Amino acid sequence: MRTRPPLQGSFGAVASTHWLASSSGMAVLERGGNAADAAAAAGFVLHVVEPHLNGPGGDLPAIVRLPGQEPQVLCGQGVAPSAATIERMRAEGIDHIPGTGLLAAVVPGAVPAWLALVRDHGTWAPADVLAFAIELAERGHRVLPRVARTIAGRAAFFEEHWPESHALWSAQAPEPWDLVRNPALAATYRRLAEAGAGLGREAACDAAIAAWSEGFVAEAVDRHARTARMDSSGAAHAGLLTGDDMASWRPTWEPTLSMPWRGTTVHKAGAWTQGPMVLETLGILDPLLPDAADAFDERLVHLAAEATKLALADRDAWFGDGADISGLLDEAFLAERRALIGEEASLELRPGALRGEPRLPRVEAAGPAPKAAGTGEPTRGDTCHIDVVDQWGMVISATPSGGWLQSSPTIGELGFCLGTRAQMLWLEEGLTTSLAPGVRPRTTLSPTMLVDDDGATAALGTPGGDQQDQWQLAMLLGMRVLGLDPQAAIDAPSWHVTHLISSFEPRVWEPGGLHVESRLREATIAGLRSRGHVVTDAGPWSLGRLSFAGRDADGTVRAASNARDEQGYAALR
Template sequence: MLTRPELHGTVGAVASTHWLASSAGMAVLERGGNAADAAVAAGFVLHVVEPHLNGPGGDLPAIVHVPGSEPRVLSGQGPTGAGATIAAHRALGVDHVPGTGLLAAVVPGAVPAWLTLLRDLGTWSVADVLAFAIDLAERGHHVLPRVAATIGASAERFRSEWPTSAALWLADGVPEPWQRIRNPLLAQTYRRLADAGAGLGRDAACDAAIAAWSEGFVAEAIDAHVRVPVVDATGDAHPGLLRGEDMAAWRPTWEAPLGLDWRGRRVLKCGAWTQGPALLAQLGILEPLLPTRADRFDADLVHLATEAAKLAFADRDAWFGDGADLTGLLDEPYLAERRALIGSEASLELRPGALHGAPRFPVVQVEGAERAAGAGEPTRGDTCHLDVVDADGMVISATPSGGWLQSSPAIEGLGFCLGTRAQMLWLEEGLATSMAPGIRPRTTLSPSMALHDDGTVAAFGTPGGDQQDSWQLSMLLGMGVLGLGPQAAIDAPAWHTTHLVSSFDPRVWEPGGLHVESRLGADVIDELRRRGHRVTDVGEWSLGRLSLASRSPDGTVRAAANPRGEQGYAVVR
C-alpha cells in the first residue's frame, strides 16, 4: 500500500521538500509560466520556509532538460575567494576549515543561479517570481517544528556570539512550532533585487538583479560583514576571506552532465565538482551483480549495494573535485576492477581505486571524534530538493542548500547568512579537494535526471548530505530491480553507508557503518550484521526526502514525494 497516491496529470507537476514551495511552483504553472519560472519561484520560497536547510547565501546545482536540446547542468556553486589559500588559513592558526562562521564562506551562488535560469529559460519577470517569497517573508508563514528547534538550539550562541542572528531570529524569543514568523529584511532584499531592473526588458532586468546581488548592495554588505571576526566551530573568532570583488568576478555557468545507461534509462548527474558521479559509479559497479527482478530488498541486494557504495565513495574522496579528470571512472574495465573487490563479507577498509595512478587520500579520523556545536551539516536531512515539469516538456531537477541559519551569523540588513561550503576543502596540499583560490568546493548536492528509452524524462533527488546518492540508489533499485513505480520506490525501506569520509566538519569516517530502516526486516538486518556490517537501525521511516517528477511522450506528467517527516509534497494537474 502506498503512503500517498502517485499523481498523474497533463498541465504540469512540482514536487519538493516543502508544500509551500510546491504550491508556489504549481501556481506559476497554472498561470501560464513554464518550468523555469515555476522552479525559480519555488526556489526562492524554499529560502523563506526552510531557512535551516538553505538560504540566499547558499548554492545551487540543477539539471535542466528543454525539448529539442541536450540536458544541461546549471552550476550555481560559488567558488572560494582570491584570498582563500592554505597559507592564509595557517596564518590564522587553523588546521581545518571550520563548519561554522565566516572562514568557510564562498561566493553565494544560489540567487545568481536562480536568476540565470529565469533569464535564460523563463518567461516571467523578476518581480513576479519573487512575489511568492516576498509575501511569505513579509506577512509570515507558520514555522516548521524543525526550524523552531534549530533556532532554539542555536539561541545561546546567537545571543552571546552572533547578535545579528539574535536580532533576526530571536526578536520575540524562540519561536514555537507552527508559530507565524516573518523575515521583513529578506523581503526587502528581494524587493530591491526586483526593483533593480525596473523599466528594463525582461532579460536586462534579470541581469540588473544579478548585478545588484554580485556587484551592488548585497556584495557591499557581505564585504563589510566578513571582515569582522566572529566565533566559529574552532572556538575562536576569525574573519572571512571572501570579498566583494570575488562576487563581482563570478557568474553561474552552463555545463554538460555526465551520464550512464542503466536498465532502460540514461541517468544524468552533475560533474566532478559534485559527488553526483558516485551514483553512476555505483550503478556501473552493481549492474552485472544484480538480479533481473527481485521481490524485496533482501540481505544480498543491500550488501551488494552497500559494498558498491563504499567503493564509489572512496573514489569520490580520492579523485573528485573541481576540474578533476574522471576519464575512465565509468569505463567497464575500471568498473570490473572495482567490482572484483566485493566479497561476501563487509569491507572495513577505505579502498579508492587507481583511476589515474596511485590515489592520494586525505588523513581522516575514525568515528567518535568530538563534534563542535553547530559544526558540519545541520541534520541528516539537510538541504532541499525541487523537481518541476511543464506541459511542453521542460524538466528541472534542483538541489539548493547552504546558508543555513545556524551555520553563520546573519548579515546586517539583508535577512540571511552566508554558506559554509568551503568546509569540504582540505588544508593539505596535493588533494583533489585541497584549498585554493577560485575553486568550487566539491559539494554533496546531487540533483538527478533520467532519460528513459521510451522518451520519458524524469527529475529526481533528495536532501541528505553525503547520503543523497545512497538514497537515490535505493530508489533506482526499487524501480529497476523490484519493478516499483516512483511513489512505491520512494516509500520502500532505505539505507545508507557511513563508511565514507564525511564531507562536513569534523571529517571522520565510520568503518563498516550501515544505517537502515527497520522495515527492511529483522531477518535482513540480522544477516547484514552477520556479514560484518555495523548496522544501526534508525527506525521505520527516517531516511531520505526523495521526490520525482516526470513527463512521458504522450504528455502525461507524474510526480511522487516523500512521506518521511510529513513535509515533502507533490502537486499535479
C-alpha cells in the same frame, strides 16, 4: 506500501521538500509560467520557509532539459575567495576549515543561478518570480517545528556571539507553527526585483544579478565579512570573501555526465559534485543484480552497500573541481572495482587506481558521535530539493542548499547569512579537493535526471549531505529492480553507508557503518550484521526526503513526494 497515491496528470507538476514551495511553483505553472519560472519561484520560497536548510547565501546545482535537447547542468556553486589559500588559513591557527562562521564562506551562488535560469529559459520577470517569497517573508509563514528546534538549540550561542542572528531568530524564540517574518529578506528581494523595473525580461534578470553581485548585496557582504566572529574552531575569525570575489563570478552552464542503465540514461553533474559516484555504483552493481526482485533482501543491500563504499572511496580520492575522472565508467575499471566485492563487509577505504596511486586526505576513523551544535551540515545532513515538469515538456531537477541560519552570523541589513561550503576543502596540498583561490568546493548537492530510451524524462533528488546519492540509488533500484512506481520507490525502506570520509565537519569516517530503516525486516538486518556491517537501526521512517516529477513519452505527467518528516509534497494537474 505507498503513503500517498501515485499522482498522474497531463499538464504539469512540482514536487519539493516543503508544501509552500510546491504550491508556489504550481501556481506559476497554472498562470502560464514554465518550469524555469516555477522552479525559481519555489527556490526563493524555500529560502524563506526552510532557512535552516538553505538560504540566499548558499549554492545551487540544477539539471535542466528542454524538450528534445540534451540535459544541461546549471552551476550555482560559488568559488573560494581570491584570498583563500592554505597558507592564509593556516595563519589563522586552524587545521580544518571550520564548519561555522565566516572563514568557510564562498561566493554565494544560489540567487544568481536562479535568476540566470529565469533569464536563459524562463518567461517571467524577476519581480513576478520573487513575489511569492517576498509575500511569505513580509507577511509571515507558520514556522516548521524543526526550524523552531534549530533556533532554540542555538539561542544561547546567538545571544553571546552572533547578535544579528539573535535579533532575527532567537530573540522572539518561536514555537512550532508560530507566525514568523523576515522583513529584511523581503526588502532585499524587493530591491532585486526593482533593479530591473522598466527593462525587458532578460535585461531585468541581468540587472538583478548585478545588484546582487556588484551592488548593494555585495557591498553589505564585504562589510559583514570584515568583522571577526566566533566559529566552531573555538576562536573568532573574520571572513575572506569580498565584494570583488562576488563581482568576478557568474553561474555557468555545462554538460552532464551520464550513463545508460536499464532502459534509461542517468544524468548527473560533474566531478565538482559527488554525483558521478552514483553512476559508478550502478556500473559496478549492474552485473551482480537480479533482473527483478520482490524486495530489498540481505544480499541486494549488501551488494549495494559494498559497491557504494568503493564509489565513495573513489569520490574522496579523485573527485574535485577540474578533476579528470575520465575512465571512471569504463568497463575495465568497473570490473576491477567489482572484483573487490565479497560476501563479507569491507572495513577499509579502498579507492581505485584511476590516475595512478590514489591519495586520500588524512582522517581518523571514528564511531558515530553527535556533532557540536551548528557544525557541519545541519539536521542529519538535510538540504532542499525541487523537481518540476511543465506542459511543454521542460524538466528541471534542482538541489539548493547552504546559507543555513545556524551556521553563520546573519547579515542584519539583508536578512540572511553566508554559506559554509568551503569546509569541504582540505588544508592539505596535492589533493583534488585542496583549498585554492577560485576553486569550487566538491559539493554533496546532487540532482538527478533520467531520460528513458523512449524519451520519457524525469527529475528526482533528495536532501541528505553524503547520503543524497545513496538514497537516490535505493530509489533507482526500487524502480528498475523491484519494479515499483516512483511513489512506492520513495516509500520503500532505505539505507546508507557511513563508511566514507565525511564531507562536513568533523572530517572522520566510520568503518563498516551502515544505517538502515527497520522496515527492511529483522532477518535482513540480522543477516547484514552477520556479514560484518556495523548496522545502526535508524527507525522505520527516517532515511531520505526524495521527490520526483516526470513526463512520459505519451505526455502523462507523474509526481511523487516523501512522507518522512511530514513536509514534502507534490502538486500536479
